[in-house]
Amino acid sequence: MTLNPSADVVTRELRGKVLLVTIDHAPVNALSADVRRGLLAAIEAADADKAVEAVLIVGAGRNFIAGADIREFGKPPVPPSLPDVCNRIEACSKPVVAAIHGAALGGGLEVALAAHYRLAVNGAKLGLPEVQLGLLPGAGGTQRTPRLIGAQAALELILSGRHASAKEALALGLIDRFGSSDDILAEGLAYAHELLAAHAPVRRTRDAAALSDRAASLAAVATARAETAKKSRGLFSPLKIVDAVEAAIEQPFDEGLRLERKLFLECIDSPQRAGLIHAFFAEREVLKAPETRDAKPRALNKIGVVGGGTMGAGIAVAVLDAGLPVTMIERDDESLARGRAHIEKVYDGLIAKGRMSAEEKADVMTRWQGSTSYDALADADLVIEAVFEDLSVKKAVFAELDRVCKAGAVLATNTSYLDIDAIAASISRPADVIGLHFFSPANIMKLLEVVVPKQVSADVVATAFELAKKLRKTPVRAGVCDGFIGNRVLAVYRSAADAMMEDGASPYQIDAAVRAFGFPMGPFQVVDLAGGDIGWAARKRRAATRNPNARYVQIADRLCERGWFGQKTGRGFYLYPEGSRSGAPDPEVEAIIDAERERAGITPRTFTDEEIMRRYMAAMINEGANVLHEGIALRPLDVDVTFLYGYGFPRYRGGPMKYADTVGLATVLADIREFAKEDPLFWRASPLLVDLVERGANFASLNQSA
Numbered sequence: 001m002t003l004n005p006s007a008d009v010v011t012r013e014l015r016g017k018v019l020l021v022t023i024d025h026a027p028v029n030a031l032s033a034d035v036r037r038g039l040l041a042a043i044e045a046a047d048a049d050k051a052v053e054a055v056l057i058v059g060a061g062r063n064f065i066a067g068a069d070i071r072e073f074g075k076p077p078v079p080p081s082l083p084d085v086c087n088r089i090e091a092c093s094k095p096v097v098a099a100i101h102g103a104a105l106g107g108g109l110e111v112a113l114a115a116h117y118r119l120a121v122n123g124a125k126l127g128l129p130e131v132q133l134g135l136l137p138g139a140g141g142t143q144r145t146p147r148l149i150g151a152q153a154a155l156e157l158i159l160s161g162r163h164a165s166a167k168e169a170l171a172l173g174l175i176d177r178f179g180s181s182d183d184i185l186a187e188g189l190a191y192a193h194e195l196l197a198a199h200a201p202v203r204r205t206r207d208a209a210a211l212s213d214r215a216a217s218l219a220a221v222a223t224a225r226a227e228t229a230k231k232s233r234g235l236f237s238p239l240k241i242v243d244a245v246e247a248a249i250e251q252p253f254d255e256g257l258r259l260e261r262k263l264f265l266e267c268i269d270s271p272q273r274a275g276l277i278h279a280f281f282a283e284r285e286v287l288k289a290p291e292t293r294d295a296k297p298r299a300l301n302k303i304g305v306v307g308g309g310t311m312g313a314g315i316a317v318a319v320l321d322a323g324l325p326v327t328m329i330e331r332d333d334e335s336l337a338r339g340r341a342h343i344e345k346v347y348d349g350l351i352a353k354g355r356m357s358a359e360e361k362a363d364v365m366t367r368w369q370g371s372t373s374y375d376a377l378a379d380a381d382l383v384i385e386a387v388f389e390d391l392s393v394k395k396a397v398f399a400e401l402d403r404v405c406k407a408g409a410v411l412a413t414n415t416s417y418l419d420i421d422a423i424a425a426s427i428s429r430p431a432d433v434i435g436l437h438f439f440s441p442a443n444i445m446k447l448l449e450v451v452v453p454k455q456v457s458a459d460v461v462a463t464a465f466e467l468a469k470k471l472r473k474t475p476v477r478a479g480v481c482d483g484f485i486g487n488r489v490l491a492v493y494r495s496a497a498d499a500m501m502e503d504g505a506s507p508y509q510i511d512a513a514v515r516a517f518g519f520p521m522g523p524f525q526v527v528d529l530a531g532g533d534i535g536w537a538a539r540k541r542r543a544a545t546r547n548p549n550a551r552y553v554q555i556a557d558r559l560c561e562r563g564w565f566g567q568k569t570g571r572g573f574y575l576y577p578e579g580s581r582s583g584a585p586d587p588e589v590e591a592i593i594d595a596e597r598e599r600a601g602i603t604p605r606t607f608t609d610e611e612i613m614r615r616y617m618a619a620m621i622n623e624g625a626n627v628l629h630e631g632i633a634l635r636p637l638d639v640d641v642t643f644l645y646g647y648g649f650p651r652y653r654g655g656p657m658k659y660a661d662t663v664g665l666a667t668v669l670a671d672i673r674e675f676a677k678e679d680p681l682f683w684r685a686s687p688l689l690v691d692l693v694e695r696g697a698n699f700a701s702l703n704q705s706a
């Protein structure tokens, strides 16, 4: 008998003596206001109805409940609140059972914790990932979890935000029973009926006793607090999580809940929450490029890689790690052996760390094939070229690919800067040519710029997105220009950093300011890591076409002329004694900078860290706006994801365009106009930025309209 036949997001149905409450709110049963209302009404109904002796809560579709509805955060709250719903579930006078399959995350797990008995099946994911959104569990999670599984385990779960499997949840004491079949409904009903037959009592998590060893619990809190203070650089919510769990030990349940609520609301109000939630949606939105909607990907069973250097080898590892076979082409046997050795080195590193066995490596390497003949690529579905960054060399490689590859093969280039339209136009099948710009190390870095040339067919673009999925990369669609999205914007804020260095800031101060903003490294540390010679070669290549009126800071060239290319040569902007990877400031570099300032006729001035970041970010935002204005990036969020995944931009700030909205575009534009007084050629406000400010709009409005 269905008690509320209207198509509702929470339905109720009496199954014998058990009221089956099903949450059916696609895509992931998030706890929107409707769902909260429906849950509350279901519990009220269960309490009021004599025919009901127990309640079973399940989720329809692939998940139990993915958590609070993230889209509601930042908007005015709509009752009933989730904590009230959880408290009402817990207060139910009849046993409430939660049967979990798929995700029981955040508020979803909190609903389950408010139930009196919990069951989960294989494939269930239980966790409190709020910390990843700049939050803490705000519906009793910080109070019920430690009471149920102890302070130490609760802190670990909440601070990491990780997912536990059903089996682990059982071992932790988070659930009572593991259901071995996939039929969640049958498992849940069987459990509920068993509990009824055994006259199992209502059993409330608020009364659970896992915190009874007070001293041990407080010691766990002290340890977590010390570790969190060290590790959670700049993050707002982790220490608040520790405070809330401490309250679970020190205070009665209701007091603890009150503190949790207060801390949760503080987190909701923090810009970090807005930044992290922007990142959550942005990394899902980037997958929805127009071509992925309109076209089907081609087959992807055999992959070719041309070039076995830094990138070719890294890309090959990424492909092998995805379980696909790879054929590598090199110039000669010696280079091929080097390419193979690069790959083996990655796996040997894993073996040394105990993360792979020799047998597993041998197994992976059976999927690798090498050749010096392009004919070996005849049956490849997709080939990625990663040879020297030289247009004529690349065109020669593409001529070979055009000759040997089967019809329909996707031909990709990993070029960093070169004109992919020109590469495509040089062969007989330009519609099959695309850019796949990986980042170094290619087997580790998550970003993949999918560079879409003029003549490419939509299904080739869709295939590139499909490859990204198989390689577990985050793809961002970019257009063809010098440097695409990421490297083009990088070149501009690097120039801003160079100018500040010549004007008086030390590279060490600039790096420290950038780190304090939240990047893992400053720009000069990045140069030292990547190798100063790479940028030097690019600068030499561009020397002939550079605007002679543009400011050109020569300090990096002076270092390169001395062979100081960074970590690999033991010195660059920093000194790396005996192969050390953390650099020390170098007085000789400072002397070179002084000499360069003198040569350029500059009287050095001081910069505050705040001034440094204003310039650094204004340069990044302005060029991001140009990239959007020209259609190189489709939406501001594409620029954001590029920087979050490829350039170490602090996730809690959401990306450069989100950050710009946070600061206010009028403020950024005013900064640019102020800096333009010194160097009007460099600081030219992007037309898009000017237009947005004039209209009183922000970048977020462009994310919505695209």
Ligand code: 3HC
Pocket (backbone or CB within 6 Å): 027, 028, 030, 063, 066, 067, 068, 069, 070, 071, 082, 103, 105, 106, 107, 108, 110, 129, 130, 133, 135, 136, 137, 138, 139, 141, 281, 284, 285
């Ligand atoms: N609220 C609103 N929308 C959500 C959502 C949520 N909690 N979780 C996922 N979605 C949306 C996604 O944006 C996506 O929308 P789209 O189709 O329009 O792009 C859709 O649901 C499907 O999501 P995924 O593509 O991520 O689907 P997967 O199957 O790959 O993953 C998942 C499912 C594991 C549930 C994953 O979506 C996930 O991790 N979600 C977030 C879980 C989470 O962080 N929960 C905690 C929320 S905060 C909270 O609960 C506070 C509380 O303590 C008070």
Ligand code: NAI
Pocket (backbone or CB within 6 Å): 306, 307, 308, 309, 310, 311, 312, 329, 330, 331, 335, 386, 387, 388, 389, 390, 393, 397, 414, 415, 416, 417, 437, 438, 439, 440, 530
């Ligand atoms: P690399 O110099 O380490 O490797 C290039 C490899 O290509 C060498 O092993 C060389 O033997 C091989 N090669 C050259 N001509 C060939 C040919 N005709 N046929 C077959 N093999 C040939 O260079 P790296 O760093 O791997 O760069 C490769 C490409 O990737 C370049 O286009 C570069 O711009 C791009 N890239 C580089 C990144 C980096 O951080 N190094 C990041 C992203 C892209």
